[in-house]
Amino acid sequence: MATLVAVFILAACSTQTAPATDVPQPTAEPTAAPTSTPASTPVPYGDFAGAEIPPADPERLAQLTKVLSLVPEGFSSAVYLDIDFLRSNESLGAIINPEVLGLDVALPSIATGLVSRLAVAADFQTRSVVTPFQSDFAIADMLRLAGGFGLQLGGDGPTTYEGHDVWGINVLGTVLAMATADATTGVAASGQSITPAEATALVKGSLDGFDGRSGSILDAPGLSALLANVPSGFAAGVLSQCETLPLFHDVQGLAGCTGVVVSADILPGDLVVFHGLIGFTGEGVALAALRQAAEALESEKELQGSEDLGSRQEDGNVRVRVIVDVAKFAEVFRLFTPGN
Numbered sequence: 001m002a003t004l005v006a007v008f009i010l011a012a013c014s015t016q017t018a019p020a021t022d023v024p025q026p027t028a029e030p031t032a033a034p035t036s037t038p039a040s041t042p043v044p045y046g047d048f049a050g051a052e053i054p055p056a057d058p059e060r061l062a063q064l065t066k067v068l069s070l071v072p073e074g075f076s077s078a079v080y081l082d083i084d085f086l087r088s089n090e091s092l093g094a095i096i097n098p099e100v101l102g103l104d105v106a107l108p109s110i111a112t113g114l115v116s117r118l119a120v121a122a123d124f125q126t127r128s129v130v131t132p133f134q135s136d137f138a139i140a141d142m143l144r145l146a147g148g149f150g151l152q153l154g155g156d157g158p159t160t161y162e163g164h165d166v167w168g169i170n171v172l173g174t175v176l177a178m179a180t181a182d183a184t185t186g187v188a189a190s191g192q193s194i195t196p197a198e199a200t201a202l203v204k205g206s207l208d209g210f211d212g213r214s215g216s217i218l219d220a221p222g223l224s225a226l227l228a229n230v231p232s233g234f235a236a237g238v239l240s241q242c243e244t245l246p247l248f249h250d251v252q253g254l255a256g257c258t259g260v261v262v263s264a265d266i267l268p269g270d271l272v273v274f275h276g277l278i279g280f281t282g283e284g285v286a287l288a289a290l291r292q293a294a295e296a297l298e299s300e301k302e303l304q305g306s307e308d309l310g311s312r313q314e315d316g317n318v319r320v321r322v323i324v325d326v327a328k329f330a331e332v333f334r335l336f337t338p339g340n
Contacts, residue, residue: 048310070132073215075121128191233265256285
């Protein structure tokens with residue numbers, strides 16, 4: 001199976017604002033006449049130190065958490081894409097999609113074309129991947145439709161596990177298992193050299209987390225609170241283990257880090273804004289990390305040609321904001337991926 005590639009991210013928020021550091025911006029040249037005011041956006045371009053960052057949209061947060069609740073607690077990171085949003089924006093969809101990000105290995109392309117939202121969680125030790133998804137179709141109907149285009153469903157139909165249907169699937173020799181969480185929400189599991197029984201065990205573990213019989217990635221301490229305070233976007237990611245991040249590549253270990261959430265959203269002018277929030281065990285640890293974040297962002301500024309970079313402390317969290325041209329999405333995304 002192809003190397004499992006998954007991109008993961010950080011995101012943003014808490015309530016009280018403490019010391020803040022903005023990456024210096026170039027001084028504007030004086031002009032004879034005032035320039036026109038840019039159209040307002042949900043994410044302000046103003047001074048990041050005092051900027052008000054909106055929390056997650058309740059409806060979109062509910063969609064995100066429902067999908068992530070199918071990621072078992074044994075997986076320490078996941079990335080989420082709003083496929084419907086990407087399809088609605090032709091230029092954005094050409095640059096940012098599961099194929100470009102390497103996520104198409106987690107779900108057959110035949111099925112990927114039928115989903116509205118998906119998340120991908122990879123275990124790099126076991127080489128296994130869990131892919132929760134939502135569709136506008138009933139899951140059973142989606143599989144029947146995909147079956148007409150070559151998706152092979154094993155056996156005589158689905159088996160039942162705790163009230164959920166579970167299918168064995170073969171795609172050009174690749175073994176998968178797929179299960180329904182509810183009528184329009186499902187989960188797929190695959191892996192390198194994985195057996196049908198192992199794939200089935202993975203989706204059952206996802207269903208256990210969804211139903212509350214076992215933990216999910218959302219049960220990591222503080223992670224749900226971070227998610228609730230991150231502005232919603234077309235992409236998001238979570239990390240429950242965050243000792244190493246490429247953004248802090250000069251640091252041996254991000255001591256005291258408890259979790260990371262990140263979101264990405266589109267801005268006018270073909271720009272993308274990344275909001276990241278890193279949680280720490282205390283304010284002192286967060287303050288030390290803030291200094292590291294400011295230095296790291298400064299070093300990345302020239303490399304990425306960023307429109308805006310900033311970081312600030314919020315109690316025991318560090319918030320980061322990065323605004324870049326949409327064409328640089330993948331490069332900036334990698335700053336917030338796991339070290340491996």
